[in-house]
Amino acid sequence: MFVIIVGGGNTGSYLSRLLIDAGHKVRVIEERPNLLEKLKAEIPEDSIIAGDGSSPSVLEQAGVVHANVLAAVTGADDTNLVISSLARFEFKVPRVIGRVNNPKNAWLFTPEMGVDVSLNQAEILAHLVAEEMSLGDMMTLLKLRRGEFSLIEEKVHPDSIAANKTLRDLATPPDTTFVAIIRKNKLIIPHGDTVLLPADEIIALLRESHLSELGALLSPPSAITR
Numbered sequence: 650m651f652v653i654i655v656g657g658g659n660t661g662s663y664l665s666r667l668l669i670d671a672g673h674k675v676r677v678i679e680e681r682p683n684l685l686e687k688l689k690a691e692i693p694e695d696s697i698i699a700g701d702g703s704s705p706s707v708l709e710q711a712g713v714v715h716a717n718v719l720a721a722v723t724g725a726d727d728t729n730l731v732i733s734s735l736a737r738f739e740f741k742v743p744r745v746i747g748r749v750n751n752p753k754n755a756w757l758f759t760p761e762m763g764v765d766v767s768l769n770q771a772e773i774l775a776h777l778v779a780e781e782m783s784l785g786d787m788m789t790l791l792k793l794r795r796g797e798f799s800l801i802e803e804k805v806h807p808d809s810i811a812a813n814k815t816l817r818d819l820a821t822p823p824d825t826t827f828v829a830i831i832r833k834n835k836l837i838i839p840h841g842d843t844v845l846l847p848a849d850e851i852i853a854l855l856r857e858s859h860l861s862e863l864g865a866l867l868s869p870p871s872a873i874t875r
Contacts, residue, residue: 650674653716653742655702655732656723657684660748664720665692676711678702703731705739713740722748722768730762737763787864790852800828800854801863807847808869817841819866822859828852 650673654661657679665677669692678698679685688697700707702723713719719742721732729747736742747758749769758767791800805811811819816827816839830837831850837843845851855863 650717651712651715652676653678653708653711653713653719653736655719655721655729656748657681657688657697658722658724660722661720662688662691664722665696669693669696676716678707678711703728703735705735708732708735708740713742716740716742718742718744718746720746720748722746724750726750726754726757730757730764733758734763737765787860787867792857793854796857798854799857799860800852801860803851803853803864803867805845805847805849805851805867806869809867811845811866812847814845815841816843816845819845821866822855822862825853825855825859825863828854 650668652668652673653676654665655678657665657677661677661679662684665675665688668675675692675696676698677688677692677696678700679688680699680701685697685699698707698711700710702708702721713736716736719732719736721729721736723729723732726749729749733745733747736745744765745763746766746768747762747764749755749758749767752769755767755769758764758769787801787803789799789801792798793800821827827839827843829852830839830843830845831852832846832848851867853863
């Protein structure tokens with residue numbers, strides 16, 4: 650995969666190192682001399698493009714017409730929007746990611762502005778805190794379709810509604826699929842007649858909006874009302 654990252658600050662440099670280590674082709678565009686020097690010490694020099702990432706000519710120099718993904722992660726929201734729009738509408742980059750620095754600007758980072766995925770760090774942190782407070786031990790392993798679906802892991806509490814019941818006897822939320830059960834280090838593929846035992850680790854795929862409903866089935870009554 651070929652990824653162009655515009656912005657060589659902490660976010661851009663860390664992202665570039667992860668992608669390069671994973672074997673992807675990466676170009677990082679940065680114009681500030683101090684950050685360019687820092688980048689040269691962290692990633693291969695041929696992965697660095699010196700210039701203004703909001704300039705079409707600089708994007709072309711980086712090879713934007715061949716990019717699979719472009720991530721605009723500068724510290725300025727207006728710059729990230731300009732870059733995202735150029736990438737999508739001028740150069741037809743298949744996937745565009747835009748960093749949101751000021752949460753008040755999040756409403757601008759939409760597909761209409763060329764942004765497929767907006768990275769609103771404040772919102773992500775707020776959601777993680779809210780999930781941790783409301784869902785007990787439930788852990789989100791993966792988010793799909795822009796967060797519409799979640800793959801989660803949760804233990805069956807001994808005092809929960811689900812303990813010692815078969816899956817078919819549980820009033821699970823709509824569109825919920827139990828993917829696997831981990832029991833005493835053994836992987837079980839669940840079926841309708843599978844009995845959930847206390848301390849079973851459940852891996853399930855469901856809609857984000859139904860997380861609290863599933864949590865209510867697997868958690869103790871005290872956790873439901875907190």
